[in-house]
Amino acid sequence: MSRWGPASLASGVDLDGLKDLLQGAARILKVRAKTVTVLTLTGDEHLREYNRRYRGLDEPTDVLAFAAQEAPKDQRFQAPPGTEDWLGDIVISLPRARRQAREAGHPINDEVRLLAVHGFLHLLGYDHADPAEETAMTALTNRILGSSP
Secondary structure (H helix, E strand, O other), X not given: OEEOOOHHXXXXXXXXXXXXXXXXXXXXXXXXXXXXXXXXEEOHHHHHHHHHHHHOOOOOOOEEEEEOOOOOOOHHHOOOOOOOXXXXXEEEEHHHHHHHHHHHOOOHHHHHHHHHHHHHHHHOOOOOOOHHHHHHHHHXXXXXHHHOO
């Protein structure tokens, strides 16, 4: 896990719980134990820049996932030699997650957990571009979130 910005950025977020959640998701999905995923918690401006650069959308977003198996557009997201087990990076905007949690009426941890699982599933190739994919991805998300304390 990494954090860009002041330590207060992640206040109220259960970082150990996030790690446990993603490890549990990996077990459920039978991802090899040696697999590495980087989760970065940052602010709106970083997500806006990534969204602009990689998706052509000049707006902030809540979560982006950069799968290591995809051909990177930026060398910062290319797996270095010896990291064949690197699944990819998940980047979450904590300010946006806080706003979404307030709007939904649930704790910040619930929102960050949802975003982390969403990003993790994208790293594994899941998508929600059509209704069938969205239904499958939502069911899997709920299964993962429901299996974690």
